[in-house]
Amino acid sequence: MAKAKKAMRREYTRDDVKALKAHSKARTPIAKISKQLKRSVPALRAKAHQLGIGLGHQR
Numbered sequence: 001m002a003k004a005k006k007a008m009r010r011e012y013t014r015d016d017v018k019a020l021k022a023h024s025k026a027r028t029p030i031a032k033i034s035k036q037l038k039r040s041v042p043a044l045r046a047k048a049h050q051l052g053i054g055l056g057h058q059r
Contacts, residue, residue, distance in 0.1 A: 010039075011036050012047060016037060017031075017047075017051065018035070018036070019036070020038065020044070020047060020048060020051070020053070020055075021051070021053060023052040023055070024048065024053040024054060024055055029056070030044060030045070033055070
């Protein structure tokens with residue numbers, strides 16, 4: 001039986017937060033941001049919510 005993949009948590013760096021804010025302003029699709037920052041879509045949505053910025057199509 002295959003072993004379940006363990007979730008790895010990485011802290012958000014200042015650069016990550018800057019990039020997230022820039023993508024929010026530029027209205028970059030969240031799937032593209034996810035690949036660039038190597039984070040899941042729900043993780044990005046949660047962080048954006050924490051920062052009080054909009055991501056994706058819900059603005």
